[in-house]
Amino acid sequence: MKALLVPVLLLFLGTGAGVGAGMLLSPPPEEELPEGEVAAAEAPCGDPHEADVAAAPEEEPGDVVVEGRDYARLNNQFVVPVVEEGSVAALVVLSLSLEVAAGSRDVVFAHEPKLRDALLQVLFGHANIGGFDGNFTSAANMRVLRSSLRDAARETMGDHVLDVLIIDIVRQDVDAR
Template sequence: MLGKLLPILLSLVALIGGAVGGELLRGAPPPPAAVAAPDQAAPAELAAPDLGPQAEPPPATTPREAAPVSAAQPEPQDASAPAAWFKFPQQFFVPVLHGGRLDSTMILALSVEMPETATEEVYAHEIKLRDALLRQLLIHANTGGFDGNFTTEAHLKKLRGDLTATAQAIVPRVREVLIGDIARQER
């Protein structure tokens, strides 16, 4: 009897495991601010002229339907706009070489600060941002930025400034790149 049930149970466990694994790989949905921003639609509705009872309201657009913001015409940054943060899901691993040999590896956890209205744009450019930030971290490592006491405020301020400028070249509305964790793993 067990010999007949075992293949069925194994198939059921594999099916459930595959479904759970698929959900884990899909990742977390974007934060609610990126999916729906009902307060953004309110000013447009208030500004619409009253055309009487026959007029239909304009169709609402979702953030995904809205036209993308181009680098040539960035929206003006509003310093008073509520802030949002995007934390890169994986850490950045940066090799530090001396004399052509791997000396150590820097491990960094980075986040991006932006206006709440730029959340969708940052999520859409996550891969480009990660590539550009990693490229800047490699430049920093190759120019000796991670040698000696790399945790002094002067060193970290320069690194944050370089990373922020790099991120703003991809998404101009990024306010700052924040360093959540930084560690050096010696070889």
């Protein structure tokens, strides 16, 4: 009975200590201010420039503007089959984003089907020449792929597209039975 009592007692002590530490170390709750007072509360010295920065609306991750550029993440992944000896040996899955001129995100999304078609043609061609075989993530191989994708995107979208970014890439070999 004593052997069972010690672990249960330690369990309760550990849980109590964890809850106490969480309460002690948690940040204090933020006070909710009326909407007009938010900027004044965030600018402690009364500096009008700080109040303007604090009152600026927050941007969503897809709406990031850097030096006159936006980033448009294409909605769906690209799935590219790697064919060897007449059958699918692997699938390569990619996620792409486009670096576009500021304000061009809507234009990109309006023409996304045509853009995806052009990018898929490049990806299929890259797979057919063996670009996804062996060390397909080598710097030289990725440079060739990015350049080809950028050229296709610019041919489709013109000066709206500045660059193509490969966000994710994975190759899954298919087990042939």
